[in-house]
Amino acid sequence: MDPFLTLLHSFSLSLSDAELTSMKFLCRDKIGKRKLESVKSGAELFNILIEQQQITRDKVSFLESMLENIKREDLVARLKQFVEEGEVTSPDDQPDPREKRLLKAAIGVICDNVARNWKTLMRELDFPEVKLERVMAANPFNLREQFFQSLQEWQKSKGKDAKATDLIKALRRCNMNLVADKVEQKLLLLDTETR
Incomplete structure (x- = not known):
């Protein structure tokens, strides 16, 4: 399993509805309105951003700025750890x-x-x-x-x-x-x- 996708999946599971709405708003200049309206989870949003090459394993600055904007410093820290080490330790590990x-x-x-x-x-x-x-x-x-x-x-x-x-x-x-x-x-x- 791809560690980057695993990381994004864990991010998706930890997002509240309000945080997802905020992230969708922050993507308005990257993703069309109709496509954004159909997004119901963080995983769907991340999938679109990956398809558009807005985020990749080696290009996470947009994802980092979104997480900072929704005040999820815990996720920012895990993302930085992933970038530095190429691996992530989950809280249950x-x-x-x-x-x-x-x-x-x-x-x-x-x-x-x-x-x-x-x-x-x-x-x-x-x-x-x-x-x-x-x-x-x-x-x-x-x-x-x-x-x-x-x-x-x-x-x-x-x-x-x-x-x-x-x-x-x-x-x-x-x-x-x-x-x-x-x-x-x-x-x-x-x-x-x-x-």
């Missing part, structure tokens, strides 16, 4: 709130305690070399930020399958047992605080 909190704590401890060997850990997590290079290029003078962004990207790519325990296991496989122990202690502390 995210770790549950408890796991997110544990991951955040684990990533903080790891960033504070792993220095030179951070790339070894990322490779152990099967983080793609190409993404590793992209993160390093984006933060050329800040080693900690490179590591932090790499871990964030790893978490995003794993979606709901990202687990703090995976980080601990990877640390142990890299013989970073002291850091793994610190992460476990931090997670244990967090778990006892939330009970």
Whole structure:
């Protein structure tokens, strides 16, 4: 399935009737009145715009401006993420709130305690070399930020399958047992605080 069409479909499902009406109004100079009157969903509107080459996977500025005009910053953010990464994570593909909190704590401890060997850990997590290079290029003078962004990207790519325990296991496989122990202690502390 085409990821861009999947994204547009999810946008369509989240549009209210009032938002669809506003988007149709914003398209008046692009689409004829009769055609616009027959549009009953966001998917139909997007389909017409795709046919007319107003929006494509590589040309989203018109779509972005429409979403900004109807004040849907959440959809604008997902669209920008799609453009930057070529992929989109849906809200239901995210770790549950408890796991997110544990991951955040684990990533903080790891960033504070792993220095030179951070790339070894990322490779152990099967983080793609190409993404590793992209993160390093984006933060050329800040080693900690490179590591932090790499871990964030790893978490995003794993979606709901990202687990703090995976980080601990990877640390142990890299013989970073002291850091793994610190992460476990931090997670244990967090778990006892939330009970």
